[in-house]
Structures are given as C-alpha cells and as structure tokens.
Amino acid sequence: MNDRLAITLNVNGQSYPVTVEPRKSLADALREDCGLTGTHLGCEHGVCGACTVIVDGRPVRSCLMFAVQAEGLAVCTVEGLAEGEALHPLQRHFWEQHGLQCGFCTPGFLMLAAGAFEADPTIDEAEMIDVLSSNLCRCTGYQNIAKAVSLALQDMRAGV
Amino acid sequence: MNWIGRSLPRLEDPTLLRGHGHYVADLAQDAAHIRFVRSPVARGRILGIEAPEGVTVYTAADLSDVGQIRPVLERPDYVAVGQPVLPSDRVCFAGQAVAFVVADEAAAAEDLAEQIFLDIEPEEPVVDLDAALRPDAVPTHPEAPGNVLVEGRMRTSGLDAAFAGAAAVVELDLRSRRQSAMPMETRGGVARYDQRDRRTTLHASVQMPHMLRTGLADLLGCPEADLRVIAPDVGGGFGQKMSLFPEYVALVWLARHLKRDVAWIEDRRENFLASAHSRDQAFTVRGAFDAQGRLLGLEADLRSNVGAFSCYPVTCGVEPLMAFAELPGPYKVLEYGARSRGVTTNTCTMAPYRGVARPMLTLTMERLMEDAARRLGLDPIEIRRRNLIDSFPHRSPTGLVYDAGSYIAAMEAAVAAVDLPAFRRRQAEALTQGRYLGLGISVFSERTGYGTPAYAARGMAIVPGYEQVDCALDPSGHLELRIGASPHGQGLATALAQLVADELGVVPSQVRVISGDTDRTPYGWGTFASRSMVIAGGASKLASAKVAAKLRAVAACLMEATEAEIDLEGGLARVRGTNRSTPIREIARAAHHRSHLFSDLEGGLRQTAFYDPFGTFSNACHVAEVEVDVDTGGVRIERFLVVEDAGRLINPMIVDGQIHGGVAQGIANALYEEMIYDPDGNLLTASLADYLPPTINEIPKIEIIHMETISDATLTGAKGVGEGGTIGAPAAIVNAIVDALAPFGVAINETPATPERIRAAIRSARENRHE
Ligand code: FES
Ligand code: FES
Numbered sequence: 001m002n003d004r005l006a007i008t009l010n011v012n013g014q015s016y017p018v019t020v021e022p023r024k025s026l027a028d029a030l031r032e033d034c035g036l037t038g039t040h041l042g043c044e045h046g047v048c049g050a051c052t053v054i055v056d057g058r059p060v061r062s063c064l065m066f067a068v069q070a071e072g073l074a075v076c077t078v079e080g081l082a083e084g085e086a087l088h089p090l091q092r093h094f095w096e097q098h099g100l101q102c103g104f105c106t107p108g109f110l111m112l113a114a115g116a117f118e119a120d121p122t123i124d125e126a127e128m129i130d131v132l133s134s135n136l137c138r139c140t141g142y143q144n145i146a147k148a149v150s151l152a153l154q155d156m157r158a159g160v
Numbered sequence: 161m162n163w164i165g166r167s168l169p170r171l172e173d174p175t176l177l178r179g180h181g182h183y184v185a186d187l188a189q190d191a192a193h194i195r196f197v198r199s200p201v202a203r204g205r206i207l208g209i210e211a212p213e214g215v216t217v218y219t220a221a222d223l224s225d226v227g228q229i230r231p232v233l234e235r236p237d238y239v240a241v242g243q244p245v246l247p248s249d250r251v252c253f254a255g256q257a258v259a260f261v262v263a264d265e266a267a268a269a270e271d272l273a274e275q276i277f278l279d280i281e282p283e284e285p286v287v288d289l290d291a292a293l294r295p296d297a298v299p300t301h302p303e304a305p306g307n308v309l310v311e312g313r314m315r316t317s318g319l320d321a322a323f324a325g326a327a328a329v330v331e332l333d334l335r336s337r338r339q340s341a342m343p344m345e346t347r348g349g350v351a352r353y354d355q356r357d358r359r360t361t362l363h364a365s366v367q368m369p370h371m372l373r374t375g376l377a378d379l380l381g382c383p384e385a386d387l388r389v390i391a392p393d394v395g396g397g398f399g400q401k402m403s404l405f406p407e408y409v410a411l412v413w414l415a416r417h418l419k420r421d422v423a424w425i426e427d428r429r430e431n432f433l434a435s436a437h438s439r440d441q442a443f444t445v446r447g448a449f450d451a452q453g454r455l456l457g458l459e460a461d462l463r464s465n466v467g468a469f470s471c472y473p474v475t476c477g478v479e480p481l482m483a484f485a486e487l488p489g490p491y492k493v494l495e496y497g498a499r500s501r502g503v504t505t506n507t508c509t510m511a512p513y514r515g516v517a518r519p520m521l522t523l524t525m526e527r528l529m530e531d532a533a534r535r536l537g538l539d540p541i542e543i544r545r546r547n548l549i550d551s552f553p554h555r556s557p558t559g560l561v562y563d564a565g566s567y568i569a570a571m572e573a574a575v576a577a578v579d580l581p582a583f584r585r586r587q588a589e590a591l592t593q594g595r596y597l598g599l600g601i602s603v604f605s606e607r608t609g610y611g612t613p614a615y616a617a618r619g620m621a622i623v624p625g626y627e628q629v630d631c632a633l634d635p636s637g638h639l640e641l642r643i644g645a646s647p648h649g650q651g652l653a654t655a656l657a658q659l660v661a662d663e664l665g666v667v668p669s670q671v672r673v674i675s676g677d678t679d680r681t682p683y684g685w686g687t688f689a690s691r692s693m694v695i696a697g698g699a700s701k702l703a704s705a706k707v708a709a710k711l712r713a714v715a716a717c718l719m720e721a722t723e724a725e726i727d728l729e730g731g732l733a734r735v736r737g738t739n740r741s742t743p744i745r746e747i748a749r750a751a752h753h754r755s756h757l758f759s760d761l762e763g764g765l766r767q768t769a770f771y772d773p774f775g776t777f778s779n780a781c782h783v784a785e786v787e788v789d790v791d792t793g794g795v796r797i798e799r800f801l802v803v804e805d806a807g808r809l810i811n812p813m814i815v816d817g818q819i820h821g822g823v824a825q826g827i828a829n830a831l832y833e834e835m836i837y838d839p840d841g842n843l844l845t846a847s848l849a850d851y852l853p854p855t856i857n858e859i860p861k862i863e864i865i866h867m868e869t870i871s872d873a874t875l876t877g878a879k880g881v882g883e884g885g886t887i888g889a890p891a892a893i894v895n896a897i898v899d900a901l902a903p904f905g906v907a908i909n910e911t912p913a914t915p916e917r918i919r920a921a922i923r924s925a926r927e928n929r930h931e
Contacts, residue, residue: 021267028267037186038179040395042344043428047848050344078179091177095169098813101821102649103176104183104344104395133855136848138344138396139649140817141824141885142856 007071012080027051029067038078049135050108059115078107089155099148101139163658167813170654181393184348184365188423195269197259197276199251202285202506202841210277219259220248227379231472232621237311239304243469245406252468255433285506285841289465300504310477312484315497322457322495326448330531335910336520338440338835341513345395348425351415361388367397368686375404391676394648399512404472432846436511440465453543457495466502467509473622476502482517490605491547496557515886522604526891563873565779566805574781574803596788598900602891608880609694610775626772627695628682631703633765635752637745639671644684645696646676651814660704665728690880698875702769776873778806782888786896793915797860805867808877822885830893
C-alpha cells in the first residue's frame, strides 16, 4: 500500500524507523513493526487496558492511539521497565505477591501503575487503586495486584 | 528440605513480568492472516456468498473433504448433531463463521472480509430457553424436533412418600443468565506448514492440546503424526479454551492447502459472539422437609440452554448432566428425582466455564435451605447443620462417593469468624437509619480431580481423565517433567516442581516442567475441572518416586550401602547415619555414562507414570456481607470470607490466588455479567462496553481461612481448588441480598442480581403488600 508513512518511534530509549499505514494503532506498530510483543491486546476498544504503555510520562492505551501520533514522543513499554537484570519494584512485588496468573493483563497493569506514578509521584494508595480500576484482570481477583502495587508504591517513593 | 507447603514465588513469572512471554498472537508475525466472515443473523438459509472479482473467499465447498464436529455421548437420550466447519446451507447462530478470506496482514484480511456479501434468507430463530421447549417451537436442528439434545432422568423409589410425609414443601424457580468465561486473551492460532517433513504445527491458545490434535486429525483425515499442537503461554481459559472450534480446523486446513504459515487471532467481538457461552440455566425445584428441617426428598426440573451445537469433546451434556448428578451438593438428600435437559437454540454454543452448573446448583440448594428455615422457623445455620453430610465415605442418591471433608466444621469456622451476633446488631442499627445490610452464606462441595470413571459414567464416547507424566534426570543432574496437563496461569509448573523436588532432594529451580506440546509431552487431557494438581500431581509424584528409586540404587552401589540407607536431600544422596554422600548430579552422570557398573537400570533415570483417580471432593463455606441501596438497587459487598478445605496445600500462595480469582468471577456472576440476546437472536453485549466484568473497585478484600482434611482419595493429599471460588460466591451474595431486603420480604432467585432486577423485586414486593 503506498499510503504508508515512514516514521521513527522512540521506544525504551531506542529509535525504530518504521513504515506504517496512518490507521495503524501504536499497539500494532509496537508489536508488529518494533517486535515488542510484551504489549498485549485484550479488546482493541479501549476498555481492558492490557495495551497500556507510557507515552511522554503518562499511561496511554496504545490501542486507541495511532502510531503516527507517537512520532517524536518517548514511548515506554514493559520491555523497558526492568534495568537489565534488576526488576522494577513493580515487577518485583508482582512476583513476590503473586500479582499475576496467566500474565496476559500484567504488562498493562505494570505500565499503568508505573505511568501513574511517573505522572504524579505524590499519588497516594487510594488514588492508585482508583487508577487501577481502569484495567481488567480475569485471573487474580485483583487482591494481589493491589498488594503488589501498594508495596511497590512505597519502594518507588523511597527510590529503591 | 520440604518444599511442599511453601509459598514459593512462581518459576513462571520473571519471563511474563518482563514482557517476554509468548502468547499466540506474539507468534503470528510474518504469517498470513485469516479473517472469518460471520453470519449476521441467528438463523437462515444460505442462498449465496458473493466476493468481488479477484478476491478469494473460502467456503464450505472448499472444505468438502473435512468432517463435521460431532461429539458423542453413548446414551439413548442423546441426539448427536454435527457442526460443519463452515455451513453450506443454513446458519444456526449470529456470529457463526460462514466463510473466510486470507491476506498478508490482519488489517488487510479485515478489509477483504468486509467486501464479502453473505446472502442469507433470515428465518425466525428460537433464542430463549423455555421458549425452545414449547410444543410449537421451531426445531433448531431437524434431528431434535423438541430441541432437547440430551436428557437425564432418575427417581428414587421413596420420593413420593417423602413428599407425602413432609411438614413443609418448599418450591423455587431459579434462573441463571448466560455468561462468557471471557479470558483476557481471546482465542487464536498460528498454523505453520513445514515443507521439509510436511507437518503442520498449530500454536493455539488452548487448554487441551492433545485432544485438539486428535480432533483435527480426525476431521482432516490425516495421521496425528502429521500435526503438532502447541499451547504456548495462554492468557486464561476458564473452560472456554477446551473445545475444538471450527476456526482451528479451517486454519490448519488452509495452512496445509496453501503450504504456508497462516494465523487467526480473534478480536473481542468475535470472542463474545462465537467462542462459547455458559450458565444459561433455569431450575425448578421442590424440597420436602420434616418438621426438624431435615431434607427428606428433592425433586428438580433442570433446563440448560446449550446453544446451537454440542461442544467437542465434552458435549452439550456438560452443564445439564453435571447439574443432574451433583444437585444434592453437600447435603444428605434421602430421596431424589430429577429431569435435566440440554436444550438447543439459535445462540452461541455452550461450553464449560469454571464451576460448570455448580454455581447454579449451589445457589439452588442454598436458597432452598434459607427458605425452608424461614418456613419452619429454624435458624438457617441450624438447618444446614442438620442436613450437611457428616460421615464418610458418603454416597449420594446419584451414586457419587464423597471422601472425607469438613462440611460442618468449615461452616462453623466461617460463622465464628464473621461473628454473626455482632453482625445482627449492626444490621438492626443500620436499619434504623434506613440502611439495608445483609449477610449470606453458602456451603458447597466441589468435585475435583476426577479420572475416567466420572466421564465414563456420563456416557462420553471420548473418556478423558487420566494423566501421564514423564520424569527424566539428565546427565547434568537437572530434571525434566513432561506432563500431559496444560496449565495456563495456574502456576502448575511451580507447584509440580515443589512436589518432585521433595521426592528427589533437589531444589525446584532444577526442575523444568514441559507442557502443552504434543511432540514433547505424553498424551494427556490438559487442564480443566480442577484436576491438574490432583491428577498431574499424582502422576508426577509416582514418576519422580520411580526416578528416586533408581537414583537410590545407583547411589547405594557407588557408596557401598543398601538402597534403604540412602536419603535424597539437599542435592545429595547420603548414607543415613554416616557422613558419606555423593552429589545427585554425579549419580546422574554415572547412571548415564557408567551404566555397565549397575544392574537393573531398566528405563534409566527416565520414568513414566500414569494416574487415573476416582476423584475427591473439596468443600468450602463462603460468607458475604452486603449493603443494598434500595433506591438504586445497587449492591456493595462489604466483606467476603472463604473457609476452604482443599486438602494439603502444596503452595498456599497459589491456592489463595485460585480462590481470589474464582470468587471474583463468582461476584461477576452474582451481580454484573450477562450475555443478552434480543428476540431475533442478535447479541446485544458483544463488547466490553456492554458486558461488564468487575474491576478492582467491585471486588472487596477476600479473607481466606484454610482447613486441611487429608483424604486418601488423592496421592498428594491435595484436592482441587480451581473452581470453588466461582461455585460458592453467587449463592452467598444472593442470600446476603435477600437477607438485606428481608424487611420487604423480597426473594431474589436470578443471577446476575442487577440493580434493575433488585428494584423490580422491591417494587413488586411493595405492590403485593398494598394489594
Ligand atoms: S486492548 Fe487497549 S484497552 Fe483493551
Ligand atoms: S493474570 Fe490473567 S488476566 Fe490478569
């Protein structure tokens, strides 16, 4: 198709030159053109939050954003959350608290919580739980997601 | 070192947390994509399928060599209906795949699909369960004129006498509305054709890979060896991903036909329309009680809407026959009569969903106990105490044998934990302020870990149930456990690693569990029906014990001791009472490379075991405290408590996780989720904006108390725990709502208890009072 556009996506600090149709969602471009399949699609209509990534410091549903809209913005996906071998506090507490079962919703929850903290480092626990209500998980009954995020919030505040 | 009983963080998680998991859509890169063209009407005749010039559309005509999906129950009351992979003459539900197109990319395939015109002459469908049973109802399939595809009937000889002698007869009509299991990951598959060996590998988001391969090979008419099925990381299943769906057959057929890689990743709308639905059930029951509240007899008419076809392999009997066999639940039912029908309609096919029929039958029995207590002026806890089974093994009127459990003790523990008298005071005080609080309990049994006898009793032509495990210690001293079960989020790899680590004296991280690949695992049935820890766990224990025995023999020979003196622990084989030891790694090496030194190494350090247990019953008591807003009909769950007895806990953290997730789905069933069809058979709830799974805000903190009855019905002492949360929660919540609305004398016997239904019940109670 000749109406494709050549753009450069900046994901996890790396440049990805890609050629995409203008209608292509950021989620699809991340998955198909950048090979970053950690961002999942649960509904493609903006409800489940499985596709959440951080764009310029805020959590965004990447199924509702066009790839071309992300040009020039800093995108962070779950693949960029850990620093090398060291897991991000959210990842660590999700692991220790059993905050995931099938793991399909997990990247979305991690990026949602990380993005909410990045957008507002003073966010308190109750506000954070309210933010989490924008994503769906079918496995965990949210119990351990709430625990993991609360513990991670303390660590993130303390900068560990 | 005892690994069993520890809340070990899961071995599966680091990969998933880093976004490195491989779900099926992640494997679809570079494959061509299929898009199905689906019927826009619930019922009709296919007059033609039109494609613009140059567009290839695949239809039933292309698949003329492919068989029909036609699962069989060997019982006279079963009508086997065939489901074509693509229909040639008529469509049976809105969303049924009628044709497909293929393109290099998913979006291009969607564009093509939009250009295909299905010329279908609509006919009047039959949608509603009870409407389908009316004598003048149009048959969904000509083979089943009355729309009944399966029917179970029984009546014990003393039932009439029980009713004749009853002090009170309680009658109830209950309704459970249709739901979707709705895994977060939809269905999907990638079929890769290998030119070299002419095999096709299907990666698919499924719970039963071996069964899927058998079904595919049968339908395509090829040897099973031509196919390989792999379940990669699977984003939840809950029963929805057990069945052989037409889409997978079409996908594999196309890969073989085009000799190229093709993928099908369904979208959420397709998942709602055309995967599988569940729980569309209506029960009419009568209970005969004596003056002391003892349940003398139970009579039931059980109807289940099984949709358009019969799911393979478990068939459309799964809901109706489970309801039929297990209705008495945890209660001593002396006399029993039931008729249970699976009714076909022009709606999406029913398939198992976590709990299968038991959420509804638990709701039924728990509403019955509450009503009977009210009628007889008894305390609702006391009436349960008098009826709960208390001696084991217990034999139900349908012939089920219950192993030891803690039915009464679990209820007493739950009641004590919630402090009922204190709640009643709070409730009375709230009422003076116009606030309506309620407390509800539900006691239930959960039949788990059942092997072939249970499925054979249902008359299934394909009898699932056993599991095989292949356990091998390699020359480096690492263990591979190849299992026929196919976990998809349950943490089974971790739990099994804990189990065999104890058997062999190694650490769980040395155990690699391999599952979900028909080339690399022994034939098995997959993961469903709360079976994997019991059955795959039992087989793992047996297989690893055989390897341990070989290890001891080799160690004994190397260290000049007897086998009985060898302990395997901490990665060492030790001679008991001495300081002599050899690392297990060295023993493994010797067994492989110096085998000439040892006698009887038959099978070496690779051993297989088979386990097919009769089954075991877990039990639990759930308590819900709610507040009902009588002006809006809204319900808030203030407290939720679970007392669970699933036998020995292998990994308590994982067990709790299963309970949490199950209860959340039970809450969804009780209050929120409903698949709604309009009278023409159009699905009104085909998006997540219309179908409402709960978020973190709707799920309260779930408190859990464990009891551990160790039963000899399971090798590991563990009972199944996968479904209990889902089974018990709806009844506890509905009972709590009824308790809250006691001042209005309102009965709620339908789930989900939506604000609309609660308001309607309050209104009608008020009107009745004014009449
Ligand atoms: S996939 Fe984006 S919100 Fe569901
Ligand atoms: S862990 Fe499976 S959907 Fe959240």
